[in-house]
Amino acid sequence: MGDNSTSDIIINKSATSHIGAVDFENLSFGNTFTDHMLVCDFRNGAWEKPVIKPYEPFLIDPSAKVFHYGQAIFEGMKAYKDTNDDVWLFRPEENFDRFNKSAERLAMPSVPEEVFIGGMKKLIEIEKEWVKKGLGNSLYIRPFMIAIGSGVIAAPSTQYRFMIILSPARSYYSGEVKVIIAEHYSRAANGGIGAAKAAGNYSAQFYPTKLANEMGYQQIIWTDDATHTKLEEAGTMNVFFRINDTLYTAPVSERILDGVTRKSIIELAARENIKVEVRPVLVSELIEAADNGSLKEIFGAGTAAVINPIVGFSYQDKYHELPKLENSMALELKEKLTNIQYKVAEDTFGWTVKI
């Protein structure tokens, strides 16, 4: 299992490619998929042979458990092409481990490494043309697993499907991001599934996010559901707060996703002698720091946008604008991190893995 051997993958190539019809300059995130996908089914207690085949809709029973009981987990990663046309993954073992932690929490079987990483490498090798060179260009990788067993009784499925689909992406610029701090709604419970990358966690966020959007905010910073006093994470990003010259971020917990970007930023900041404190960050601290001018930056960290600077936040109907800085830590860390991902700077951490 350890060698990510791909000899056991059945490959069924598409007769044609639609790459010529894709406008790579104008990609909207997550809407275009490559020619092939990986499919691997779990039945009778075992994983069957993974298959790489043309990307296409598949048949599923109306009573499949994923539709009724939400057994569905996913990962989000990216592949980058360097100037030598080599393609690189970023810390894939982290996503693999997190995927299987999510699987355990949702009572789903764990996926073997040779399927998750081995299959991913093989699939990307086949789709190499879809990874474009140049900072900001990437191939977004979406491994996911769903319960395909049928039956409307609330119990775990015995049949699952693991898939990997790929979507070419441009640099993710979402405009100026203003956030609102959650005072009523929540994304995760103590003892719940917030730390899993489970589909159900996202559906919980859409309605409150829609309300926030209507008020002019793009995202919500979630707080702990019991007291709404601790700052936790945003929709699909962990969050960092810079007060004076220190970065603060919440510790990961049962309620918070253990983000790969977050942990990479913490390590990168240490190397760059930027002080990071990982501890619960209170809403009251944030307000105090905003009021006394020591709050310099807030930024989100996640695979899609890497680092997403936030220009201001609202709490209890009051909007707090953040200063416009010359020397933003967010932008500095983003540049350093993407330079590693694109092999422009040396990867002193050993994070990048060649395909």
Place this chain on the structure above:
Amino acid sequence: MGDNSTSDIIINKSATSHIGAVDFENLSFGNTFTDHMLVCDFRNGAWEKPVIKPYEPFLIDPSAKVFHYGQAIFEGMKAYKDTNDDVWLFRPEENFDRFNKSAERLAMPSVPEEVFIGGMKKLIEIEKEWVKKGLGNSLYIRPFMIAIGSGVIAAPSTQYRFMIILSPARSYYSGEVKVIIAEHYSRAANGGIGAAKAAGNYSAQFYPTKLANEMGYQQIIWTDDATHTKLEEAGTMNVFFRINDTLYTAPVSERILDGVTRKSIIELAARENIKVEVRPVLVSELIEAADNGSLKEIFGAGTAAVINPIVGFSYQDKYHELPKLENSMALELKEKLTNIQYKVAEDTFGWTVKI
């Protein structure tokens, strides 16, 4: 919309029926489906015409939002056949209302009444042979809605599919039910989606329930996630506690599903002069009542089992056995309620609706 008109349903009948192959004496819950299903798609901001057609798998894109972001809700109801061969629904308006509340919380479109109730009636009319007479026999009805729009960006879908599938059911006897009271895991957050019948809520329960099963308990009674001091509900049932001659049940909240069986029991108990107090019930009260002998009964209430008596519970590694009673309120209420559902007793509430 108010007249549940079904004139606009496209009906596409199956050439054959597999009813002859079904062993109605040995049905396992939720695994056998009738010949037809109802399908109604939402596209371009509107619901298309509902279609009744043969039950069969359907094609869906691997990037459909239901797989990635969990937009999926459902309902659970039953149809009963009386001795005159008439088929009856039980309080269908309640499920219809709750379905659209779930839809709102998950940022999904609301389903029109003529599709949900009108379509359901038409479908059951076609499948009338599948509803068997006799106490305990019923046709389980599963309306559900999933996000079928494609794209791996975490935002609500613009395309949805509403479906109704039907499964013949026998009386639901799950053996002696012992429960464990949740001390660590939770099913719902304050400000979360616990009050919605959302697929994601169920996937959160499977792993802790598996742990409970391994310890010899069939179900978990969930407590509030912040303090684990308040008794809330079980897997797919609300719960009632009888202390001396009073029934106690938690008020519905953001964390608790507003069960139709629960609310019917409360109304029925009032008619029968059984005292019911709807208020938070503390774990500490339960233990005290178990210790001093005033705890007489615990039972779950939900559509599948109607009322499910619980024989004992575990808390902090101590097992508390419940007394075996001659005059169980659970059994009395169950009989009264099922007699209304099967039209054996007069429906003084106007709960039953003829198809």
